Amino acid sequence: MDVEGVFRAEYGRAVAVLVRFLGDIDLAEEAVQDAFTTAVRSWPETGVPPSPAGWIITTARNRAVDRLRREAKRDERHAQAALLQAPDAPPEEGPVSDDRLRLIFTCCHPALALQARVALTLRLLGGLTTAQIARAFLVPEPTMAQRLVRAKAKIRNAGIPYRVPRDADLPERLTAVLAVVYLIFNQGYDGEAGLCEEAVRLGRLLAELMPDEPEAMGLLALMLLVESRRDARHGEHGDFVPLPEQDRDRWDRALIAEGQGLVRRCLRRNRPGPYQIQAAIQAVHSDAPTADATDWVQILQLYDQLMAIAPSPVVALNRAVAVAEVEGPRPALGLVDALDLDGYHVFHAVRADLLRRLGQDTEALRAYRAAIDLTEGPAERAFLRRRMATLTR
Structure with missing residues (x-):
């Protein structure tokens, strides 16, 4: 795997680990970006390390420590730098154990506007550029850039803690969390398949974490049913194939069966929501043996x-x-x-x-x-x- 592949696969996890470790979004982002810049220079000569993600996280952590040391002007900064050198910080306890999912819930704090929560988490977890996020929200890039700056400033100035949300905090953040995961999936569906895999992984974690939330189950069903058609979306030479013209024998029947099973479970709950309805629409498409039979x-x-x-x-x-x-x-x-x-x-x-x-x-x-x-x-x-x-x- 080259540096670009590691970036796509591991950027979000590296930032999540560093944000939890440092408690500072900007510092975590800059440290991870510096680590990847170093990888671009060194890996062609030294080769990709056995654990690329571990190399990136360790390098980013060391860069952050160095920066804090250089900028230390007060005893408390020295103390913070010393703390960062501790080799084994105790793990946080709470309902969310996955670093990336933890960061999503943390950034989706109710003190932030809903769109700001979603945009900020896409920036941190997906490594999406401001331009890509702006397109996802159908707004101009400068507008989105301002939203991201304001969201980071509000987190910093309000002292919003980087910690595992309590069980009671999870439901009120669910809407934004689901929106983030779905936008990550959509970004991957239009380009990088690894983002789809990550979104489905997060969707499974959410459905397991919140089994009584039918919308979490509905989102997972929606992603599985859409993902089932990935191989059929492009022809032999990479040309785009719209849904009515796809070879349905190339659809992933295992994903369809799993997605349809989740839709049926949602229907039995009788608490319809947007993701459940969208999943039901995709289930109808997947039921049709031909486009004409839809x-x-x-x-x-x-x-x-x-x-x-x-x-x-x-x-x-x-x-x-x-x-x-x-x-x-x-x-x-x-x-x-x-x-x-x-x-x-x-x-x-x-x-x-x-x-x-x-x-x-x-x-x-x-x-x-x-x-x-x-x-x-x-x-x-x-x-x-x-x-x-x-x-x-």
């Missing part, structure tokens, strides 16, 4: 339920796709045109497809160009270009 009426009913309890423009866009299959592209286009999602590439791609189906080729071409301009993934851009090319022949 029960779009049931999917539309589920989207109606989702809009009733968790309305958003993105949910409305996905509902419009279902409307197009049940009622036709024209009423769906009217719903899409009413949405304010001009900076979202999927909005333009859906709109382009509806216009194409209605024979409005000139408008469809403009929509495809807008979608291509906003799409980052090369496979998805190539797919949109192929669709656009069918209108220019």
